[in-house]
Amino acid sequence: AQSVSQHNHHVILSEAASLELGCNYSYGGTVNLFWYVQYPGQHLQLLLKYFSGDPLVKGIKGFEAEFIKSKFSFNLRKPSVQWSDTAEYFCAVNTGGFKTIFGAGTRLFVKA
Amino acid sequence: EAQVTQNPRYLITVTGKKLTVTCSQNMNHEYMSWYRQDPGLGLRQIYYSMNVEVTDKGDVPEGYKVSRKEKRNFPLILESPSPNQTSLYFCASSPTSGSWNEQFFGPGTRLTVL
Numbered sequence: 001a002q003s004v005s006q007h008n009h010h011v012i013l014s015e016a017a018s019l020e021l022g023c024n025y026s027y028g029g030t031v032n033l034f035w036y037v038q039y040p041g042q043h044l045q046l047l048l049k050y051f052s053g054d055p056l057v058k059g060i061k062g063f064e065a066e067f068i069k070s071k072f073s074f075n076l077r078k079p080s081v082q083w084s085d086t087a088e089y090f091c092a093v094n095t096g097g098f099k100t101i102f103g104a105g106t107r108l109f110v111k112a
Numbered sequence: 113e114a115q116v117t118q119n120p121r122y123l124i125t126v127t128g129k130k131l132t133v134t135c136s137q138n139m140n141h142e143y144m145s146w147y148r149q150d151p152g153l154g155l156r157q158i159y160y161s162m163n164v165e166v167t168d169k170g171d172v173p174e175g176y177k178v179s180r181k182e183k184r185n186f187p188l189i190l191e192s193p194s195p196n197q198t199s200l201y202f203c204a205s206s207p208t209s210g211s212w213n214e215q216f217f218g219p220g221t222r223l224t225v226l
Contacts, residue, residue, distance in 0.1 A: 004154075032212045043116075043218065044217040045217070046214040049214055094212075096211045098168065098209050098211075099160065099170060105154050
């Protein structure tokens, strides 16, 4: 069965530290990839997505992600985090059907 | 304002008492979906709808029903709730069922079944 793995369930960083959140999926065909963020008390919202073209995707608030097909990965990065980046981050994969599969999420806490 | 709304936001009920969680979107989206979020499991899809009168099961449909009689509404029905349905529920919509589309999420409904 298709699945999405997020390696870190909890991450604690200090402000200005660099961030990388891992995401791997299990599917050998064409995929559409998403990162969503859920700030405390708010809706899930899209950070960025990949469906074709340049495998390095830039999103809102300085986030980027790189699709590495050979590694089945779509890791999220940010060079310098801020306290306001404290949130839960979800990687999601759609394999071309009507279903989107989400990872378990990573809770990020940024210390001011 | 373009949005997905859910009601109620919080609900405490007892085992076996039928309930409905409403979901409505004002963006004329074709595709709508219900998810439940549980700690350590992320979001799991319950049901989805590609358009009016077209629905299908997601990964965890047992114990749930849905209907899509109008494009804007996609209610989630629990005919006989049980404690294992205690969860945070999200409704989402997207313009079409195309796999590249992002989903727009509602604020969530926190359900407790005693």
